[in-house]
Amino acid sequence: xxxxxxxxxxxxRVVIDGKERMVTHEELALSNNLAQEALVRLLVxxxxxxxxxxxxxxxxxxTERYRVEPPPASKPGA
Numbered sequence: 001x002x003x004x005x006x007x008x009x010x011x012x013r014v015v016i017d018g019k020e021r022m023v024t025h026e027e028l029a030l031s032n033n034l035a036q037e038a039l040v041r042l043l044v045x046x047x048x049x050x051x052x053x054x055x056x057x058x059x060x061x062x063t064e065r066y067r068v069e070p071p072p073a074s075k076p077g078a
Contacts, residue, residue, distance in 0.1 A: 012023040023031075043049045 009024055010022040011025040011028045014021045014023055040049075040054065044051055044054075
């Protein structure tokens with residue numbers, strides 16, 4: 001198992017016009033969040049998605065992804 005303290009603070013190395021820039025996990029998460037919000041706003045503005053349906057779908061995904069699995073059944077005699 002990797003020690004969390006020994007992990008790199010950077011998530012990504014980007015090279016633009018020959019210049020290297022290291023991107024932190026926080027910057028990457030923020031960038032993804034901003035892009036996702038802009039995309040959702042455009043889809044709603046263009047009436048391609050309904051905000052209520054989007055929230056329902058988000059809740060469905062959350063329920064599926066974070067559902068609690070029942071503990072494995074113990075075998076008799078084990």
